[in-house]
Amino acid sequence: MDFKRRNGGPLAGGASHAKRGKGMNDWEDSPSQFEEELLMLDEAEMDSEEMEGQAGHDVIPVGDLFSADLNPRWRRPHAPSLDPSSDTLVFQQIDLDYYLGSAVAGMPGQSQGKVPIIRMFGVTDSGNSVCCHVHGFAPYFYVPAPSGFTSAYLGEFQRELNSVVLKDMRSNKDNISVTVLAVDITHKENMYGYHGKQSLDFLQITMAMPRLIAPAKRLLEQGFKFGPFPLQCYQAFEANIDFEIRFMVDSDVVGCCWIELPKDKYRLREEKNVSLCQYEVDVGWTDLISHPAEGKWQRIAPLRVLSFDIECAGRKGIFPEPDKDPVIQIASMVQRQGETEPFIRTVFTLQTCASIVGSQILCFTQEKQLLQAWAEFLRTVDPDIITGYNIQNFDFPYLLNRAAALKVNYFPYLGRIRNTKSVLRDLNFQSKQMGRRENKTINMEGRVQFDLLQVLLRDYKLRSYSLNAVSFHFLQEQKEDVQHSIITDLQNGNEQTRRRLAVYCLKDAYLPLRLLQKLMCVINYMEMARVTGVPLTYLLSRGQQIKVVSQLLRQAMKQDLVMPVVKTEGGEDYTGATVIEPEKGYYSVPIATLDFSSLYPSIMMAHNLCYTTLLQKGSVQKLGLSPDDFIKTPTGDQFVKSSVRKGLLPEILENLLSARKRAKAELKKETDPFKKQVLDGRQLALKISANSVYGFTGAQVGKLPCLEISQSVTGFGRQMIETTKKLVESKYTLSNGYQADAKVIYGDTDSVMVKLGVATVSEAMEIGREAAEWVSSHFTPPIKLEFEKVYYPYLLINKKRYAGLYFSSSADTHEKMDCKGIETVRRDNCPLVANLINTCLQKILIDRDPQGAVDHAKEVISDLLCNRIDISQLVITKELTRTAQEYAGKQAHVELAERTPSMCWRTTFPSTHNTTWSSSCPNPSKLRVSCSVSQHSHAILFSGLPPY
DNA sequence: CGCCCCCCCTAC
DNA sequence: TTAGGTAGGGGGGGCG
Known part of the structure; x- marks a missing residue:
């Protein structure tokens, strides 16, 4: 029952690793690894293609004039001429919005005054951009x-x-x-x-x-x-x-689907083009064909992804301010979706800059020209997706404000509509999932802003969200080492110091592209858009509810059902799941774990729980229903059976889960790695979507809350886990010929941990599988209990806190040490604590040496109190603290980490609530540490004051 | 010191 | 003009 993807990577922050130690004076010794990478890219291209306009012009001094033809690669591929009377136009739609405009003659809909016109932006198979005005649809x-x-x-x-x-x-x-x-x-x-x-x-x-x-x-x-x-x-x-x-619902269009405009059904704009797209067309809303994302329509067009990063020359100790501090460099990289390397790598610099192999440098003497030229560059490259790190809240706002301060009047037209200015706005987004978040937004019609930081904040729980930490975590790679404090000095130096800055800047543009690729963000988000039917941009700008609404409306429309508008008012919380009281302790015997797969979705399907099947007060009498027609849930709510009416939500869930099964089956057969990625993204999107349906019904401040559904779901769940416990303990007994009386020692929501009394992992697996199947037969399909894993040994500390060696595929070797809820997986402890506990757990579970764990803990703590801890392991976070203080200045909230048993500073970034740990605590008297090992459980506990 | 509440973060 | 759920551990602070 995962509601969120988890940080599956290695324990962050602990490992000590040498950093490229370069101060101001020793930077010129050897090219960095990143520069070598750039060189390789350059050589690869030299081998594979004729260099047309680029060779020999790596550094281009630009005076007053700027020409978009400086590099022929910038432009999109030539667009062949299109004849609407004989050619169909097929494109993958990636953004969709609407505007109010004058009707176009010959198109359906109102002809008088301003009418709403849907606008779809997309890309053809050959990489040409499309702007499609859809007429005649009214709200x-x-x-x-x-x-x-x-x-x-x-x-x-x-x-x-x-x-x-x-x-x-x-x-x-x-x-x-x-x-x-x-x-x-x-x-x-x-x-x-x-x-x-x-x-x-x-x-x-x-x-x-x-x-x-x-x-x-x-x-x-x-x-x-x-x-x-x-x-x-x-x-x-x-x-x-x-x-x-x-x-989209009415025309059966889903996010990122392929759109076909049949010949004779659309008009090509030869003049009055309002967009920068290569093809601009008009079509009536009933004339377009939307292809479901199946078979060949699962493919992805060769989208252009631009990643960029800016550098500003701030004053000492002051966070750069756009009305005062100049933009000195902008690095950009452009990659086609599906390819492995960027084909455009460029830096726009203020003042001269020495060349960097594998990238093009454009030098400007005036900042105004630099900004102007970069905007021109962006419009020429015409990216479909723009990425970077924190571009939404830093780079773009800074550029817009700076351009305004310098009166670069043609700068803020960054979208695909010629006369639409990109404007900065403040946006307040609040949700229980993500807390209150203040964001900035910039309109950029037709382009999807895919800020990698926002993606990571949404999808991953990380200890640190700095680009450096994230790159290290996912890529085992780091930023080029340049302190923010010396940026201005580098800029004011010579062409070599500016070159160093440019390499740094390029890498900051490169890393987001690498991360995007590694995490398969574009593919996964596109699949989510296709599965749930919402535009790609909604996935980053909106919450979870809109995805369910979109699916609900599509399903409802088929049966002429309409969704009421309900006024949102908070009410009383309802009862959730049961957590079985744990029999705390250390188990040196195998513990089998049985889980209900997709518990809440399967309950909703099995019992036909839906808005459309809910019997409100008095309905049974009013409709004269017989007891066979409906069920009463554990919470006393009533729903008609599927024989009377099949619910929408069960239908949606069945579609999602059967589509997931198909995607997984296709995934198994598929050999093409690219198609595999798409399918994997798809099955993930389908799973997440199925899990969010229940949450939607229980969202009291929501579009359509129905507590009868959500409390019935949890009610069934509570009943089921109790029944499971009873069933298992009743069958697997000595008196029934088994080796021992089985005992459920713990369980949470949809799982039971069973001590079967067998000595080996393989026996536990065998009985576990049999038990899961047997218990399943007591429930209505598709409810299914599955054997999932064996823990051996197993340390059960408390509810939601345990650790164990995890066996599932093989009975011979454990796959991992699984830790739940313990300090090792929590981000509100400094890495030192996490590492200490992790080592102790390893000693207990793997080495089976609890005394070793105690000794280790005592040793670390004594080292700590005597200042013997090597703080080099904190080098990454140390750097981050400086970053926070230098970049955020007084805004950075720095406080003593009084609650942590180490000498750490806790630094909180106000914008991201991102906490990092670093360096020594200047006030050791505040230190509160102790370590004891409970005799009964061998659990490591940290509490109270130190024995000093 | 115990109790209660709030906050943070996690398990589902 | 927008937001998925509850259970629960554990630290810390306020209060009697």
């Missing part, structure tokens, strides 16, 4: 028709609603004359609650613009009167759906 929502309503009243309803919405507008700067485009009668059913499948008359109200939906909904809710009907309040349905999602 709408539903309300139940009042009783006695007939089509004769439609006109009156529309006129009256139109008039109240107009009256409600405080200003009408767009000069809107028609707000309600249409009102139609449709047959729909409220998805919330089972009402005997009667479909009712609903009014589908189509508005002229998305932003008119909210006032229309509000006016109808507050009380609306028209014609002969009395004043009444109307409950709105689907009035809170983002317009992009509405369009």
